[in-house]
Amino acid sequence: xxxxxxxxxxxxxxxxxxxxxxxxxxxxxxxxxxxxxxxxxxxxxxxxxxxxxxxxxxxxxxxxxxxxxxxxxxxxxxxxxxx
Amino acid sequence: xxxxxxxxxxxxxxxxxxxxxxxxxxxxxxxxxxxxxxxxxxxxxxxxxxxxxxxxxxxxxxxxxxxxxxxxxxxxxxxxxxxxxxxxxxxxxxxxxxxxxxxxxxxxxxxxxxxxxxxxxxxxxxxxxxxxxxxxxxxxxxxxxxxxxxxxxxxxxxx
Numbered sequence: 001x002x003x004x005x006x007x008x009x010x011x012x013x014x015x016x017x018x019x020x021x022x023x024x025x026x027x028x029x030x031x032x033x034x035x036x037x038x039x040x041x042x043x044x045x046x047x048x049x050x051x052x053x054x055x056x057x058x059x060x061x062x063x064x065x066x067x068x069x070x071x072x073x074x075x076x077x078x079x080x081x082x083x
Numbered sequence: 084x085x086x087x088x089x090x091x092x093x094x095x096x097x098x099x100x101x102x103x104x105x106x107x108x109x110x111x112x113x114x115x116x117x118x119x120x121x122x123x124x125x126x127x128x129x130x131x132x133x134x135x136x137x138x139x140x141x142x143x144x145x146x147x148x149x150x151x152x153x154x155x156x157x158x159x160x161x162x163x164x165x166x167x168x169x170x171x172x173x174x175x176x177x178x179x180x181x182x183x184x185x186x187x188x189x190x191x192x193x194x195x196x197x198x199x200x201x202x203x204x205x206x207x208x209x210x211x212x213x214x215x216x217x218x219x220x221x222x223x224x225x226x227x228x229x230x231x232x233x234x235x236x237x238x239x240x241x242x
Contacts, residue, residue: 008141008213009224052227059146061209075143075211079227082140082171082212083117083183083203 001070004037007077010053013046023070030055031064033074052079085167086151088142090174093184102166102188109165113195114186115203121178135216140173140182143211147171154205158187161201162194169202171212201238208235 001020011017027033034055038048047053056075057066068074087093095116103109123133155167170184185202189195214225 005143007143007211008215012224056143056146056211059143059149061150075146077143077211078213078224080208080211081214081225081227082142082210083207083231 002033002068003073004033005073005075007075009078010046010050010076013050014043023068028067028069029064030057030062030066030068030074033068034064034076047076050078053077054079085155085169086148087170088144088147088151088173089170090172092172092181093170095181095184095186098168098170098184099186102168102186106165108190109188110190111192111195112186112188113192113199114184115199116181117183117203119176119178119180119182133218133220135178135218137178137217138176138182139215139217139222140171140176141213141215142171142173146211150210151206154202154209157205158198158202162189162198164189164194164198167198167202169206171206171210173212204231204234204238207231 001022003018003020005018006014006016024036027036034047038044054077055062055064057068058073095114099112099114102112119138120135122135151169155169158164158167164187166188168184168186172182176182185199187195187198187202208231216223216225
């Protein structure tokens with residue numbers, strides 16, 4: 001299982017802030033997980049359409065090629081706007 | 084710890100004083116306070132209905148603190164600085180409210196100014212905070228600004 005988190009406008013678009021998922025076979029990177037979730041359709045397409053979507057694995061910002069494995073905490077969110 | 088993420092307001096004067104309390108080697112403390120502006124929210128309504136009435140700050144608990152600490156560590160690697168204090172508020176804030184505080188102490192002003200600006204620039208692009216503006220016409224998530232990426236990018240070229 002992996003823990004997946006969503007924040008800010010993406011969280012609102014999806015109507016959920018987190019879920020647990022058993023990684024399907026062949027889903028081994030952040031980018032492939034994003035595509036997998038976006039393919040659920042409807043609101044989930046926000047994962048494909050959010051401009052400059054960012055991701056973190058175990059609370060470190062990463063690119064789409066970053067590897068993921070069972071036990072990881074993976075987060076998707078729009079570009080940050082603090083300060 | 085030098086990094087705090089909190090709903091409560093902060094006392095900038097007390098934080099600045101703490102950076103040199105009990106020591107005589109500090110020659111400079113540079114600080115920055117960010118405030119919530121009653122701006123017109125981009126893309127929402129018209130006239131007064133679009134003015135920002137409040138702002139809600141969301142963050143990623145756990146990662147936020149790690150990201151801020153990593154930024155402070157990087158600043159310490161670039162400049163000879165003594166103390167660093169970073170406070171970022173979360174939750175609902177009103178125009179005029181303090182939202183972020185960064186202060187750096189050093190022997191001389193150059194290091195303190197530079198490190199303070201560096202920490203703010205990196206915080207803007209690397210720390211997982213998101214602002215939502217509330218107006219009479221509804222709420223809107225603030226878009227990331229390209230100018231913030233440029234501001235952070237300047238520090239890459241000079242590395």
